[in-house]
Amino acid sequence: xxxxxxxxxxxxxxxxxxxxxxxxxxxxxxxxxxxxxxxxxxxxxxxxxxxxxxxxxxxxxxxxxxxxxxxxxxxxxxxxxxxxxxxxxxxxxxxxxxxxxxxxxxxxxxxxxxxxxxxxxxxxxxxxxxxxxxxxxxxxxxxxxxxxxxxxxx
Ligand code: DQA
Numbered sequence: 001x002x003x004x005x006x007x008x009x010x011x012x013x014x015x016x017x018x019x020x021x022x023x024x025x026x027x028x029x030x031x032x033x034x035x036x037x038x039x040x041x042x043x044x045x046x047x048x049x050x051x052x053x054x055x056x057x058x059x060x061x062x063x064x065x066x067x068x069x070x071x072x073x074x075x076x077x078x079x080x081x082x083x084x085x086x087x088x089x090x091x092x093x094x095x096x097x098x099x100x101x102x103x104x105x106x107x108x109x110x111x112x113x114x115x116x117x118x119x120x121x122x123x124x125x126x127x128x129x130x131x132x133x134x135x136x137x138x139x140x141x142x143x144x145x146x147x148x149x150x151x152x153x154x
Contacts, residue, residue: 001044001045002044002140002144003045003047003069003070004039004045004068004071004072004136004139005046005047005049005060005067005070005071005094006032006035006046006049006071007060007071007072007074008028008048008049008051008073008074008076009050009051009073009074009075009076009077009078010051010052010076010077011052011076011077012028012050013028013052015028016030022101022102023101023128024128024129026129031129032046032048034129034133035132035133035136038133038137044136047067047068054078055084057078057085057088058084058088061073061085061088061092062091062092065092065093065094069153070094070095070096070142070143070153071094071095071096071097072097072136072139073089073096073098074099074100074101075098075116078116079100079104079114079116079117080113080115082115082116083115085115086118086119089120090119093154094154095121095139095142095143095153095154096120096121097120097122097123097138098114098117098124098125099123099125099131099134099135100124100125100126100131101128103125103126105125105126106126121138121139121142122138124138
């Protein structure tokens with residue numbers, strides 16, 4: 001069983017009410033419920049944490065080193081501002097996939113650059129909540145091929 005941490009940043013707790021034309025009508029609970037079902041079908045287990053606090057997100061990344069095989073991270077607004085999250089990602093060796101509900105490359109200039117993506121395995125954006133499923137499929141595939149070839153996924 002693969003253990004995956006799903007980490008969501010600020011304002012994602014407001015999904016469902018937050019700019020639904022952009023972010024959709026599903027709540028974060030709805031999204032995570034469906035993702036847990038997907039995880040089961042992939043022989044993975046999800047632990048989910050959402051926080052509006054940068055320090056909590058940093059602490060979660062640091063603690064992931066011992067507990068998780070992989071991470072799915074939507075840093076939300078901290079994507080574009082947080083050197084601390086970038087440094088935390090570079091400190092750990094747990095592979096991470098960055099997810100964005102929206103295609104940030106097609107939005108305001110300040111959203112086009114991600115400080116965190118360069119410390120991740122890859123990035124998926126623009127597909128709404130389905131992006132979390134794409135990230136999970138990609139991460140599980142990466143972890144299983146690393147296991148099969150006898151290499152460490154880290
Ligand atoms: C977001 C994109 C960010 O620019 C924004 O600050 C968010 C959500 C997304 O999932 O599309 O809060 O990460």
